[in-house]
Amino acid sequence: MNAALNHPILRRALSIPPSYFVFAMLLFVLWVARPHMLNLNIMGIFIRQIVPLGILVLGQLLVMRVRSIDLSGGGVILLVNYFISSGLFPGASLTFFIAIGLATGTAIGLFNGYMVARRRVSAVIVTLAVSIVLLGFVQFLSSGKPPGDVPAMFGEIYNTRWGPLPTPVLFWFALTGLMMIFLSRTVFGRYVASVGESAEAAHFAGVPVERTVILAHTLAGFIAAIAALVQTASIAVGSVRVGLDLPILAVAATILGGVVFGRGEGGVLGPFFGALSFALLFVVMTVFGIDEPGKLIAQGLIILLAAIFYGLRSGNAN
Amino acid sequence: MINLIEMSNISKSFGGSRAVDGVSLELLPGTVHALMGENGAGKSTLMKILAGVHQPDSGQIFKNGHRISFNSPKKALEFGISTVFQELSLLANLTIAENMFLGREPLTRFGAVDYAGMNAQTADALAQLGLTLDPEALVSELSIAERQFVEIAHGIKADASIFILDEPTAALNAADVDVLNKHIRRLRDEGKAIVYISHRMEEIFEICDTVTVLKDGRRVDTRPVSEMSPASLIAMMVGRTLDDLFPPRATETGSVVVDVKHFKIDARSKPFSLHVSSGEIVALAGLEGQGQQKFLRSLIGKFRPFSGTVTIKGELLEMPVSETSGIRRLHAAGVGFVPEDRKEEGLFLGLSIADNIAISLVSERGEMSIARRYRDVINTTMASMRIKAEDASAPVSSLSGGNQQKVLLGRYLAANIDVLLIEEPTRGVDIGAKSEIYRLLREFAENGGAVLVLSRETIELIGLCDRLYVIHDNTVVAEMPAGNASEHIILEAALSA
Structure with missing residues (x-):
């Protein structure tokens, strides 16, 4: 088994993000089964559904590249959703909601980063605990009942289109492009790459390792807040359950995208296609008439696949 | 007398370098056998082979x-x-007894640990x-000496006949050394064979x-200690000549750049002072x-010294140096630190040569600025x-050890570093890359x-440097121009301090 894994062709295949294969495979299945589905108008609608996931992935890949992880996205989404839909701020403007949402996410990200980098607490435990606290907090505020409606303006923006593509999808594409430029062109991007490769060597090379990890988490919190705004706009109502499965899906998409937990490799495009694969998966499942339970099972299997792949990769590297 | 253990013609290589090269060693019952040699002579490797580690x-x-063979320390203990x-x-965080029986716990009739x-x-x-000692005491509560005694007791309990002590006294004070020696003599009198690795001359002559003597992985000689003197022993350990690997030394030096005064590494060590001037290469030998x-x-803040002042280019370095920002602050002051472990602490093996060199320049700038390529x-x-x-x-991982080391050094030479x-x-570099x-550096x-x-x-330090400080027991025991130094002089200065 190990000898086989060291074969050059297989090694090269393993260095391509698996999300490309998954995406191509799903595309092929769809092309065979329902070729007429492959048009921008229809795909746009399906892709729009996973835009919150896709945005969350941008933050996840950032923290995973510095060998951390962020599972608090679910809590951020809930809290921001609650702020907007509860009527806590009657008559507030769109700008106000966006500002308070982004500020909330950033603050939570900063807290995560501080705990992980400075206090050296396990990232999984910190961010999961934060998410649970936020979930309880929102349930306490809303006394268990789902809050009210989201201001109509959110839904109106959400439903606009630019040509064949919905605005949220374009927004996601733009953010992805921005993240690519950000990571490849700034000093911070170099820091992220070096900390991901070896935190020890980065420290000796004069990279501020702690600060890099804190900043990565803070940005991930900020990005989770953007995802929360889009998610809130998409469901148009308040909810105490929305978005709880998104962080683990984001982790799976990031792993499928070749950013391996604990090994800071991979770029932005791999995870991007990881998120797109989830969109295609839902299309394929719908096409074959598989209901919600079946989709859950498939989702779980993909996460499992990502975890197995991660084991294969890191085992192979040593 | 019949030997208890015979190691015959043992060789062992790590990577390309021969750590042990055709060494034979006989251990007789009722003797204490000293193993001596300079750093890297192969003593520890040879003993790790006998202990089943390698x-x-x-x-x-x-x-x-x-003939016996084994592949783990546990198997070796069975022999x-x-x-x-x-x-x-x-x-x-286990008790003494738990440590002694680790992996071989006796069971009661009901299958519980006895x-x-x-x-x-x-x-x-x-x-x-x-x-x-109380068998139920936690090992964390024991002194270092007591822990060593527990390890020896471990061997006694397993009815061992050969005891290997690798620098057992390095961390002990004089009173504990006496106790340890008493135990070693007792084991010897019971007919055990003891291998004793130490750099302390007086111990060798007292109990061995x-x-x-090993040198460069080969055995120089085996002699009764009674025939030797400290001087003749040191002469056996050294005795290589300098070759023309090294560039000529500095002819003139500038002003003092690094000035260290009254530096105490720990509370018990003697204070020392040293300085480095611009234009010179100074060694800690x-x-x-x-x-x-x-x-x-x-x-750089990776170790907390007890006290002392350090002045770099006239600026007082704040002590103790912060672990998180120490290296960055030194970089800003024009001081580069090249760590020993190239693969763990030095290089980003998966990243390119360019990334590895440029990181020192990149890290001088703020996070949100644009990263230049520094082509x-x-x-x-x-x-x-x-x-x-x-x-x-x-990627740096595709380079040879010598080129990797050059990339690491290049990182600092490319930046505005003057110390x-x-x-x-x-370390781990072939001879050609060494001379380059x-x-x-020159x-x-x-x-x-x-x-x-x-x-x-030591050879490298003598050939490369202008001036040497000999460090022993956490303090400077001698200072000399490298031109006058030899391995012999340095070893003598260290061991007679």
């Missing part, structure tokens, strides 16, 4: 004339070979050493019967682990250092740089 590439081991390593191998039996047998073994690294690393700097650095690679985008603190400038690295000094270097290879 397997020899070739050669055989016989016990009482029967009666017990080892007390430099790095202690007891688990701190603690009563374990504790009784442990108390027995401890009593044989004349120790009154036979001495074997001496036997391994005598405080050279602790001193160098306290300048010119990288190309000039690669050319002037003669780094052999296809181009700057090749270099270097650990092990040429020496040339580069050029750096000739252009007004100051270099402070430590190395396990």
Whole structure:
């Protein structure tokens, strides 16, 4: 088994993000089964559904590249959703909601980063605990009942289109492009790459390792807040359950995208296609008439696949 | 007399370098056998082979004339070979008895661990050493000396006939050394064979019967200690000549750049002062682990010294240096620190040569600024250092050890650094790359740089440097111009301090 894994062709295949294969495979299945589905108008609608996931992935890949992880996205989404839909701020403007949402996410990200980098607490435990606290907090505020409606303006923006593509999808594409430029062109991007490769060597090379990890988490919190705004706009109502499965899906998409937990490799495009694969998966499942339970099972299997792949990769590297 | 253990023609290589080369060793019952040699002579490797940690590439081991082989310390213990390593191998949060029976716990009739039996047998073994420790005491509560006695008791309990003590006294004070020696004599009188590795001359002459000297992985000789004197022993350990690997030394030096005063590494060590001027290369010489690294690393905040003042280019360095920002602050002051462990602490193996060199320039700037590519700097650095690679985008992991080391050094030469603190400038590097690295360091000094270097290879320090400080027991015991130094003089200065 190990000898086989060291074969050059297989090694090269393993260095391509698996999300490309998954995406191509799903595309092929769809092309065979329902070729007429492959048009921008229809795909746009399906892709729009996973835009919150896709945005969350941008933050996840950032923290995973510095060998951390962020599972608090679910809590951020809930809290921001609650702020907007509860009527806590009657008559507030769109700008106000966006500002308070982004500020909330950033603050939570900063807290995560501080705990992980400075206090050296396990990232999984910190961010999961934060998410649970936020979930309880929102349930306490809303006394268990789902809050009210989201201001109509959110839904109106959400439903606009630019040509064949919905605005949220374009927004996601733009953010992805921005993240690519950000990571490849700034000093911070170099820091992220070096900390991901070896935190020890980065420290000796004069990279501020702690600060890099804190900043990565803070940005991930900020990005989770953007995802929360889009998610809130998409469901148009308040909810105490929305978005709880998104962080683990984001982790799976990031792993499928070749950013391996604990090994800071991979770029932005791999995870991007990881998120797109989830969109295609839902299309394929719908096409074959598989209901919600079946989709859950498939989702779980993909996460499992990502975890197995991660084991294969890191085992192979040593 | 019939031998207890015979190691015959043992060889062992790591990577390309031969750590042990055709060494034979006989251990007789009722003797204490000293194993001596300079850093890297192969003593520890040879003993790790006997202890089952490493397997020899070739050669055989016989016990009482029967060939034996084993592949783990546990198996070696079953053959009666017990080892007390430099790095202690007891688990701190288990009790003494639990440590002694680790992996071989006796069971009661019902399948539970038989603690009563374990504790009784442990108390027995401890009593044989004349120790009154409680078998249920946690190892973390014991002193270092007591931990070593527990390890020896471990061997006694397993009925070992060969005890390997690898620098057992390195961490002990004089009173504990006496106690340890008493135990060693007792074991000897019971007919056990003891291998004793130590750098302390007086111990060798006090308790050892036979001495074997290793050099560069080969055996120089085995002699009765009674025939030797400290001087003749040191002469056996050294005796290599300098070759023309090294560039000429500095002819003139500038002003003092690094000034260290009243520096105490720990509360008990003697204070020392040292300085480095621009244009010169200064070495911290001496036997391994005598405080050279602790001193160098306290300048970057990786070690907390007891006290002292450090002035760099006239600016007082705040002590203790912060661990998180120490390296960045030194970089800003023009001081580079080249760590010893190229693969773990130095390089980003998966990243390109360009990334590895440019990181020192990049890290001078704020996070949100645009990262320049520094193509010119990288190309000039690669050319002037003669780094052999296809181009700057090749991953560093694809380079040879020598070229990797040059990339690491290039990172600092490319940045605006004028003081270099270097650990092990040429570890695991072939001879050609070594001489190139020496040339580069000399050029750096000739252009007004100051270099402070430590190395396990004394020869290297003598050839490369202008001035040497001999470090022993966490303090400077001698200072000399490298031109007058020899391995012999340095060893004598260290050991007679």
